Amino acid sequence: MLTNQRSSRSLALVTLLGLVGVGVCIVAGFLAGTSAKLVGLAIVAVGIVFYFFTKFEQAVLVLLILRSSLDVFSDLQIPAVFAIGLDALTLLYVIVLLLTGHIVRTDRFWWFLAGWVLLQGLWLILLHLGALGLDASYLPASIREWVRLFSWVMVYLLVMQLKDRLPPQKVIASLFLALLLPIAIGLLQICVPSLTASLFSGNAGADIGSLPSEAHNRIVGTFGTANTFATFLLLFISLVFWKLNWTQQRWFWLMLLGLLCFFFVSTKTLFSLMMIAVFVLVLITPRLNVAKLISGMLLLGLIIALFASTEFGQQRLASITQTPLLNPDIDISRAILLSQGDSNSFNWRLSQWYLLLNAWKNSPIFGYGLGLSMPAAGNDFLPHNDYIRALVEGGIIGLVSFLALFAAQFTHLLLLIQQTPYGSKQRNLCFILLAMLTSIPVGMITENIWSHTTFFFYWWTLLAVAGWNWNEQQVREDMTFK
Numbered sequence: 001m002l003t004n005q006r007s008s009r010s011l012a013l014v015t016l017l018g019l020v021g022v023g024v025c026i027v028a029g030f031l032a033g034t035s036a037k038l039v040g041l042a043i044v045a046v047g048i049v050f051y052f053f054t055k056f057e058q059a060v061l062v063l064l065i066l067r068s069s070l071d072v073f074s075d076l077q078i079p080a081v082f083a084i085g086l087d088a089l090t091l092l093y094v095i096v097l098l099l100t101g102h103i104v105r106t107d108r109f110w111w112f113l114a115g116w117v118l119l120q121g122l123w124l125i126l127l128h129l130g131a132l133g134l135d136a137s138y139l140p141a142s143i144r145e146w147v148r149l150f151s152w153v154m155v156y157l158l159v160m161q162l163k164d165r166l167p168p169q170k171v172i173a174s175l176f177l178a179l180l181l182p183i184a185i186g187l188l189q190i191c192v193p194s195l196t197a198s199l200f201s202g203n204a205g206a207d208i209g210s211l212p213s214e215a216h217n218r219i220v221g222t223f224g225t226a227n228t229f230a231t232f233l234l235l236f237i238s239l240v241f242w243k244l245n246w247t248q249q250r251w252f253w254l255m256l257l258g259l260l261c262f263f264f265v266s267t268k269t270l271f272s273l274m275m276i277a278v279f280v281l282v283l284i285t286p287r288l289n290v291a292k293l294i295s296g297m298l299l300l301g302l303i304i305a306l307f308a309s310t311e312f313g314q315q316r317l318a319s320i321t322q323t324p325l326l327n328p329d330i331d332i333s334r335a336i337l338l339s340q341g342d343s344n345s346f347n348w349r350l351s352q353w354y355l356l357l358n359a360w361k362n363s364p365i366f367g368y369g370l371g372l373s374m375p376a377a378g379n380d381f382l383p384h385n386d387y388i389r390a391l392v393e394g395g396i397i398g399l400v401s402f403l404a405l406f407a408a409q410f411t412h413l414l415l416l417i418q419q420t421p422y423g424s425k426q427r428n429l430c431f432i433l434l435a436m437l438t439s440i441p442v443g444m445i446t447e448n449i450w451s452h453t454t455f456f457f458y459w460w461t462l463l464a465v466a467g468w469n470w471n472e473q474q475v476r477e478d479m480t481f482k
Contacts, residue, residue, distance in 0.1 A: 049089070056093075061166075064159075065174060068232065072223070084151075086158070089158075090157055105163045109467065116401065132367060138369060144371065145372075155457055164468075168426070172242075175458065178458070181221075183221065218269075219263055219266040219267055229267050230264060232454055234272060235436060235459065237257065237260050261303060265303055268312055273304065274446075283431075286431075319344050323350075324350070353388050355378075356377050357388065359392060365396055366394065367392055373392045384448055386444035386449055386450040387402075410437060413430050413434045416467060417431060426468075
């Protein structure tokens with residue numbers, strides 16, 4: 001952590017910014033005759049670095065808040081540029097800390113996560129050597145996936161550098177500002193869907209192009225799909241529950257909870273209903289009583305009723321009855337055949353899983369490579385099951401490592417719960433995150449949650465903050481629904 005010793009800090013800043021400035025000037029000299037835009041970008045980069053180092057705490061909070069608004073610009077590669085820039089800033093900051101003899105804040109779980117991501121690099125080597133189910137021509141796509149995972153390690157590391165510099169409650173409170181633009185855009189989609197569709201048609205992500213036909217039914221906010229918006233909202237719904245444990249302004253947080261639940265339902269995602277059901281169940285189980293049970297059931301009943309209140313939602317729920325899940329007359333083989341023309345998303349998933357499992361048999365041990373489930377399937381669709389995705393991309397070894405990552409998170413949160421004072425804000429947050437973590441593997445059965453980069457961006461942020469030393473006295477606070 002940087003200290004208040006101004007001379008050491010100033011020397012580090014002057015040295016760093018001087019080197020950066022010289023490098024930019026040299027590069028600018030070569031680029032001036034080629035592209036004025038590149039020179040402008042170099043100057044902007046210097047300004048960002050200067051701001052990042054001189055206003056570190058503020059800059060990190062701005063980066064955390066900003067991330068939720070970027071997915072809508074996926075066609076312009078803005079999220080990828082943001083991730084690479086954040087990685088570079090984090091590494092640069094850590095290097096300066098090391099060179100100036102300051103402490104780089106980490107914890108045990110960060111080392112596990114860093115080691116886990118480093119292990120995933122094995123698949124890059126195997127792909128380059130031609131030892132996987134696809135050849136080395138797919139290496140760039142696999143490298144992009146590894147860089148995406150690496151950026152999660154950097155987010156965790158960057159947030160850890162705020163430890164002992166900002167109160168954890170302030171960091172979490174700042175994250176709620178990340179809701180502003182997604183919710184605002186969501187309101188526009190509800191109130192002026194035609195305007196929103198025209199705004200997004202030219203620069204949105206992969207699925208935004210379908211907005212003109214979906215805008216009246218499924219709300220996506222600033223995200224590429226309604227599914228990614230749903231997991232983002234569920235994470236913040238869990239944070240509102242945490243706030244309700246101890247805040248004195250309950251009316252405000254109850255109103256925010258209602259607003260988030262409204263948008264959550266407006267995404268019209270079936271998997272999200274399963275996730276929030278598991279979340280609420282885990283939340284109320286430790287001290288189950290009649291009041292908590294009734295409150296939990298009322299919340300779930302309200303969400304399901306809102307979901308089924310529209311024709312689109314009714315069609316989504318009715319589609320389940322035409323699947324092997326609820327119809328004994330339809331077996332898996334028939335469902336796969338029906339998927340060719342019945343427009344039933346669950347039957348289509350069965351067909352996709354069958355296709356991918358057959359492909360996995362050709363490379364069972366190490367799979368096809370990171371991020372290569374779509375080429376393995378041959379139809380440009382993700383698996384819509386993250387366990388099958390892990391199996392196809394990483395083989396049996398990859399699936400085991402995938403499950404190990406979630407087992408490590410469960411263990412980490414359970415240990416934090418045991419180590420923190422009973423009834424403290426930190427303990428309540430850890431328990432809320434544990435309930436959220438329990439719901440994620442359920443959603444992964446039918447959805448591509450592993451691809452929800454923004455969700456994991458904020459997830460790793462919260463997991464890092466949960467492990468800080470909150471210095472709370474032992475207090476007793478009622479849990480939600482008590």
